[in-house]
Amino acid sequence: MPEQLSDIQQAIATSPTPAAEFERLSRRRQREVFYLLPETVRRSLVEDLDPDGLREFVRRLDPDEAADVLELTDESTRTDVLRHLDESRREKVEFLLEFSPESAAGLMDLDYVTVEIDRDLEAVAQRVQRFEEGTGRIPLIFVTDDGELAGELPGQALAMVDDGAEIREHVHETPAVRYDVPDEDVVEVFREHPESSVAVLDDDGTIMGVIHAEDLLRVVEEEATETLYEFTGVQEEESILDGPLSKVRYRYKWLIINLGTAFLAAGAVGFFEDTIAAFTLLAVYMPVVAGMGGNAGTQSMAVTVRGIALDQISLSTGGRAVVNEIVAGAANGLITGVLVALIASVFNQSPLLGLVLGVSMVLNLVIAGFFGTIIPLLLDKIGKDPATSATIFITTMTDVLGFFIFLGLAQAVL
Amino acid sequence: MPEQLSDIQQAIATSPTPAAEFERLSRRRQREVFYLLPETVRRSLVEDLDPDGLREFVRRLDPDEAADVLELTDESTRTDVLRHLDESRREKVEFLLEFSPESAAGLMDLDYVTVEIDRDLEAVAQRVQRFEEGTGRIPLIFVTDDGELAGELPGQALAMVDDGAEIREHVHETPAVRYDVPDEDVVEVFREHPESSVAVLDDDGTIMGVIHAEDLLRVVEEEATETLYEFTGVQEEESILDGPLSKVRYRYKWLIINLGTAFLAAGAVGFFEDTIAAFTLLAVYMPVVAGMGGNAGTQSMAVTVRGIALDQISLSTGGRAVVNEIVAGAANGLITGVLVALIASVFNQSPLLGLVLGVSMVLNLVIAGFFGTIIPLLLDKIGKDPATSATIFITTMTDVLGFFIFLGLAQAVL
Numbered sequence: 001m002p003e004q005l006s007d008i009q010q011a012i013a014t015s016p017t018p019a020a021e022f023e024r025l026s027r028r029r030q031r032e033v034f035y036l037l038p039e040t041v042r043r044s045l046v047e048d049l050d051p052d053g054l055r056e057f058v059r060r061l062d063p064d065e066a067a068d069v070l071e072l073t074d075e076s077t078r079t080d081v082l083r084h085l086d087e088s089r090r091e092k093v094e095f096l097l098e099f100s101p102e103s104a105a106g107l108m109d110l111d112y113v114t115v116e117i118d119r120d121l122e123a124v125a126q127r128v129q130r131f132e133e134g135t136g137r138i139p140l141i142f143v144t145d146d147g148e149l150a151g152e153l154p155g156q157a158l159a160m161v162d163d164g165a166e167i168r169e170h171v172h173e174t175p176a177v178r179y180d181v182p183d184e185d186v187v188e189v190f191r192e193h194p195e196s197s198v199a200v201l202d203d204d205g206t207i208m209g210v211i212h213a214e215d216l217l218r219v220v221e222e223e224a225t226e227t228l229y230e231f232t233g234v235q236e237e238e239s240i241l242d243g244p245l246s247k248v249r250y251r252y253k254w255l256i257i258n259l260g261t262a263f264l265a266a267g268a269v270g271f272f273e274d275t276i277a278a279f280t281l282l283a284v285y286m287p288v289v290a291g292m293g294g295n296a297g298t299q300s301m302a303v304t305v306r307g308i309a310l311d312q313i314s315l316s317t318g319g320r321a322v323v324n325e326i327v328a329g330a331a332n333g334l335i336t337g338v339l340v341a342l343i344a345s346v347f348n349q350s351p352l353l354g355l356v357l358g359v360s361m362v363l364n365l366v367i368a369g370f371f372g373t374i375i376p377l378l379l380d381k382i383g384k385d386p387a388t389s390a391t392i393f394i395t396t397m398t399d400v401l402g403f404f405i406f407l408g409l410a411q412a413v414l
Numbered sequence: 415m416p417e418q419l420s421d422i423q424q425a426i427a428t429s430p431t432p433a434a435e436f437e438r439l440s441r442r443r444q445r446e447v448f449y450l451l452p453e454t455v456r457r458s459l460v461e462d463l464d465p466d467g468l469r470e471f472v473r474r475l476d477p478d479e480a481a482d483v484l485e486l487t488d489e490s491t492r493t494d495v496l497r498h499l500d501e502s503r504r505e506k507v508e509f510l511l512e513f514s515p516e517s518a519a520g521l522m523d524l525d526y527v528t529v530e531i532d533r534d535l536e537a538v539a540q541r542v543q544r545f546e547e548g549t550g551r552i553p554l555i556f557v558t559d560d561g562e563l564a565g566e567l568p569g570q571a572l573a574m575v576d577d578g579a580e581i582r583e584h585v586h587e588t589p590a591v592r593y594d595v596p597d598e599d600v601v602e603v604f605r606e607h608p609e610s611s612v613a614v615l616d617d618d619g620t621i622m623g624v625i626h627a628e629d630l631l632r633v634v635e636e637e638a639t640e641t642l643y644e645f646t647g648v649q650e651e652e653s654i655l656d657g658p659l660s661k662v663r664y665r666y667k668w669l670i671i672n673l674g675t676a677f678l679a680a681g682a683v684g685f686f687e688d689t690i691a692a693f694t695l696l697a698v699y700m701p702v703v704a705g706m707g708g709n710a711g712t713q714s715m716a717v718t719v720r721g722i723a724l725d726q727i728s729l730s731t732g733g734r735a736v737v738n739e740i741v742a743g744a745a746n747g748l749i750t751g752v753l754v755a756l757i758a759s760v761f762n763q764s765p766l767l768g769l770v771l772g773v774s775m776v777l778n779l780v781i782a783g784f785f786g787t788i789i790p791l792l793l794d795k796i797g798k799d800p801a802t803s804a805t806i807f808i809t810t811m812t813d814v815l816g817f818f819i820f821l822g823l824a825q826a827v828l
Contacts, residue, residue, distance in 0.1 A: 005606055006725040013726065014734060032606060036724065125573035138570045155569025156552045159539035191635075192419055192446060194628045196610060213627030214608040220634045221605075225720040228641055228801075232716040233709070240721025240735050247742035251713060252749050258709050259750050263757075265701040276690070276697045283690045283697035287679040287704065287813055294708075295647070295672050298805065299665060302646040306639040307654025310450065311420040312427065320428060321654050328661035335666050336673050343677075387642075391712060399701055 008033050013041045013241035019048035027060050034069070035218065038239030040246065046072040055084045062137075063089060064109040067096035088135075104186050105179040107219070108200045108209030112140040117150050117168055121161045124153060140197060140210050143171045149199050149207055174199050179208050183219045188311075190216055227305065230387040233258070258392055265290070265399035272407035275414075281348055282410050285340075285357055289406045292336060293364035293398030300325050300372025301390045308376060308386045315381040322373045329369030330362055337361035356413055360406040364398055371397045422447050427455045427655035433462035441474050448483070449632065452653030454660065460486040469498045476551075477503060478523040481510035502549075518600050519593040521633070522614045522623030526554040531564050531582055535575045538567060554611060554624050557585045563613055563621055588613050593622050597633045602725075604630055641719065644801040647672070672806055679704070679813035686821035689828075695762055696824055699754075699771055703820045706750060707778035707812030714739050714786025715804045722790060722800045729795040736787045743783030744776055751775035770827055774820040778812055785811045 008029065012021045022030060022045055034042065046054065046069060054073075058066045058081050066085075070078045070093065078097075082090050092110050099105030113127045124141060131139045141153040150171055157170035175193040177186050179200050186198060190213065198211040226236060233254040238247065269276070269286070276282050304321070307313040313321055341358035345351045375393050376386035422443065426435045436444060436459055448456065460468065460483060468487075472480045472495050480499075484492045484507065492511075496504050506524050513519030527541045538555060545553040555567040564585055571584035589607040591600050593614050600612060604627065612625040640650060647668040652661065683690070683700070690696050718735070721727040727735055755772035759765045789807050790800035 006728075007731075009726055010731050036605070036726075038726070125575075128570050128573035132570075132573075138568045141570065154552045155572060156542050156546075156555065158569060158572035158575070159542035159546075161539075161572070161575065187631075190628070190631065191450070194631065196626060196628055212610060213631060214604070214610055216631060217601075217604065217608065217627060217634055220631055221724075225641075225723060227639075228645060228716045228719060231642060231645070232712045234713050234716050238717055240717050240727050242738070244738045244741035244745065247738060248745045248749075251710075251742070252746055254713075255706065255710060255746050255750050256753070258706060259702070259753060262702040262705040265705065266698050269701060270698045273694050273698060277694040280687050280691040280694075280697075283694075283700065284680050284684045284687060286697065286700065287683060287817070288673070288676040290701065290704075291676040291679065291809065291813065292669065292672060294809075295805065296665075296669060298646045299648050299668075302642045302648050303652055303654050305642060309639060310635075312423055312450075312452070313654050314420075317421075317424050324656070324658045324661060327658035328665070331658065331662045332666050332669050335662075336669050339670070339673060391709065395705065395708075399705065403701070 005029075005033055005036065009036050010241070012045070013037060013239070017048075018045050019050075019053070022049065023053050027057070030057055031061065031065075038241055039237055040239060040242060043072050046077075047074075051077070051080060055081050059085065062109060062111075063092035064096055064107075066093045067106075068101060070097060071101050099179065102183050103179065104177045104181050104183065104198075104200050104211065105208065107183055107186060107211045107215045108179075109212075109215075110209050111135070111137050112142050112207065112210045114142045114144050114207055115153070115167065117143050117145045117171065119167060121158060121165060121167060124167065125158055125161055128155070128158070142174070142199060142207050142210070143167055144207070148205055149174065149176055149201065152195075152197065152199075176201050177211075178203070183216075184223060186211060187216055187219055187223070227309070227385075227387045230385055231301075231305070231390045233389055233392060254392075261392055261396040262399075264396060265403060268400045268403040269407065271404070272411055275407055275411040279410065279414055281350070281353060282407060285344070285353075286403065286406065288340060289357070289360050289364055289402045290395075290399050292361060293368045293402045294395040296329060296332065296365045297368035297372040297394035297398050298391060300329070300369050301376055301387075301394055304373050304376045305387045305390065308380050313377070315377040318373065318377045322370065322377075325369035325373045326366050327369075329365040329367075333362035333365030336365070352413055353410070356406065356409045360402065360409060363405050364402040367401050368394065368398050419447055419450065423450050424655070426459070427451060427653070431462075432459050433464075433467070436463065437467050441471070444471055445475065445479075452655055453651055454653060454656060457486050460491075461488075465491070465494060469495050473499065476523060476525075477506035478510055478521070480507045481520075482515060484511060485515050513593065516597050517593065518591045518595050518597065518612075518614050518625065519622065521597055521600060521625045521629045522593075523626075523629075524623050525549070525551050526556050526621065526624045528556045528558050528621055529567070529581065531557050531559045531585065533581060535572060535579060535581060538581065539572055539575055542569070542572070556588070556613060556621050556624070557581055558621070562619055563588065563590055563615065566609075566611065566613075590615050591625075592617070597630075598637060600625060601630055601633055601637070641723070641799075641801045644799055645715075645719070645804045647803055647806060668806075675806055675810040676813075678810060679817060682814045682817040683821065685818070686825055689821060689825040693824065693828055695764070695767060696821060699758070699767075700817065700820070702754060703771070703774050703778055703816045704809075704813050706775060707782045707816045708809040710743060710746065710779045711782035711786040711808035711812050712805060714743070714783050715790055715801075715808055718787045718790045719801045719804065722794050727791070729791040732787065732791045736784065736791075739783035739787045740780055741783075743779040743781075747776035747779030750779070766827055767824070770820065770823045774816065774823060777819050778816040781815050782808065782812050 012018045015021045115124050143150045152174040175189050176199040200209040235250045238250045337358035341354035345354035380386040426432045429435045529538050557564045566588040589603050590613040614623045649664045652664045751772035755768035759768035794800040
């Protein structure tokens with residue numbers, strides 16, 4: 001029965017006994033599905049697998065994958081599993097376990113050989129052969145020049161062995177990163193040098209491992225959904241497959257913070273209670289002013305967050321962008337403000353209310369443009385993720401200031 | 415002067431004469447920076463470069479990159495540039511130009527050779543050598559068995575040439591896609607088989623080209639920021655570097671739609687104008703009920719959108735998730751509802767208002783959980799992106815229903 005990976009994922013994640021579901025799979029399927037599971041499920045799987053099952057599973061993984069799995073276990077399980085690996089593999093896994101899984105070293109694997117640039121291709125072929133015999137795996141070939149990384153030799157260059165060609169002619173540049181840079185910075189390096197692999201170096205410039213483009217895809221995908229999570233204040237670990245209890249635990253704090261900011265908006269309205277009592281129609285139009293400001297602000301934020309992610313903007317170079325957003329906000333405020341003013345003038349036969357609404361709309365969309373751009377730039381400047389809590393910041397600003405402007409103007413004019 | 419790529423990007427994108435800035439760069443820099451620019455800027459660059467500059471730029475690109483650039487030009491420019499390429503390169507570019515840039519074929523390059531599985535490594539070495547002499551580029555080696563794709567031969571296997579080893583022993587499995595599948599589906603395939611490359615096949619299963627992991631990173635990154643854009647209703651093409659006029663053009667339609675839905679919320683409030691006139695405090699608490707509902711709903715949406723993206727959930731299997739979100743919504747509603755009720759009871763000395771607020775909060779967070787989960791699942795089911803217009807849907811629901819519940823309850827009780 002050729003089941004879909006997505007069905008298997010869901011079966012495991014929603015099962016009361018995920019470990020039992022997992023053990024039922026072929027080794028190959030286990031390996032395929034493991035990384036696709038939410039982190040909470042991965043963690044509970046690793047906890048619940050019986051020792052034999054876990055040992056068997058880890059034994060078949062690459063050292064870097066094995067290290068990722070063992071990151072999730074407790075100390076004694078880890079020691080037990082490691083003891084059952086053969087020596088060369090155990091050494092590699094232990095080496096990799098020393099590094100943070102979210103650093104360059106946490107992404108790298110150890111399938112590489114190094115050759116000096118003045119050797120000939122014959123020598124490279126021998127190194128590769130020996131590596132493959134020893135490990136059953138095919139190494140990437142790094143070339144060094146006086147011990148320093150000079151680049152990568154594509155395996156296909158070995159086709160020229162018989163020509164007496166020199167290594168030098170075939171070396172391709174390889175980007176390199178230090179072992180302790182965060183995985184997101186590796187993606188940055190890769191974005192500027194989209195070769196197929198990145199060398200990982202230690203403090204002295206010695207090669208420690210290699211990161212392949214395919215390892216980075218997972219990082220980019222995680223980063224991607226992380227942005228949406230941060231934007232809406234959801235915690236990174238939460239998955240759609242979590243139970244209601246976890247969901248409450250993940251979210252209640254954020255909602256309480258949100259409650260605090262909602263009271264700021266309520267406070268702004270409370271300031272004008274008498275005005276509203278005299279002119280109830282204002283309460284009807286309040287959601288229009290607030291809603292438009294919130295939406296325009298989140299749009300500016302989304303655009304700014306992307307600009308920061310793609311390295312197109314920073315606080316120091318962002319002046320022009322802020323001005324552009326303010327001008328665009330004023331223009332969009334004018335367009336929608338005229339519409340609202342017309343509607344209020346016609347339906348409520350109050351051109352004065354229409355005027356107040358129109359002016360409030362322009363001002364609130366200017367506010368939305370300004371804060372929607374400046375908040376992510378400031379967050380980025382102080383080293384935070386620019387999308388963090390974006391929606392709560394911006395809706396607080398547009399709600400509080402929007403209500404003040406709208407109700408304040410109304411109080412003055414009506 | 416070793417300028418940062420990000421500075422160069424910004425200099426080009428914000429320059430009144432981007433083409434002049436671009437021409438000032440070295441060929442290498444041009445190639446590095448081009449893809450990092452927003453699409454609108456890329457397009458205007460290609461339009462503004464003088465014919466010589468454009469020809470020179472395209473001449474140095476890989477055929478698949480050249481095709482991407484020529485996609486952006488008008489017919490006559492394209493013909494002109496193609497005429498100036500040497501024949502073998504022109505043929506490749508023309509071939510690639512036949513396909514949508516957002517399909518598998520649009521991502522592939524043509525640097526591969528194929529060998530039958532019963533040949534020996536010596537024969538492979540010759541093919542590779544000939545390819546490299548002809549093109550100056552290093553090919554990927556695909557292995558076919560009776561004309562059908564059997565897998566990939568890592569170049570390093572050529573180290574075993576002298577052993578008389580057979581190709582068969584060294585073939586690695588390669589995932590394959592049809593040339594016309596959308597680029598996002600290629601990412602799916604890759605996610606399940608994270609090898610370093612994907613073969614692109616035509617209708618008959620003949621190999622047409624190869625996609626590397628590094629080509630997919632760009633797709634994933636674009637998809638990533640697209641989600642945030644869709645979530646907030648920003649158009650895909652918009653960049654932070656656009657001028658205010660483009661920004662207005664990109665956004666005003668969405669804001670007008672948003673205005674329509676804001677009026678729905680206003681309509682709900684309008685229904686209870688008399689109640690508000692009698693009890694103005696209701697207007698003060700309106701933003702609290704609406705704001706909490708909107709935020710809780712966007713959180714559910716973010717989690718559901720990620721679950722769909724990672725293939726963990728669909729409409730048919732989502733029943734449990736919907737129930738979980740509803741239960742979590744009720745629980746979070748209870749937590750925040752009790753807080754709000756206490757505050758209203760103490761500050762406004764109206765336990766009855768507190769009760770109305772508390773109950774409204776629970777109900778509105780249940781609504782948020784339900785719609786926040788079901789809307790993206792439905793959008794996904796009908797083939798739309800699940801994040802499309804997410805915020806507008808959910809805030810309309812929680813505003814309209816939230817106001818009805820809150821003000822309706824108040825009317826009945828107070």
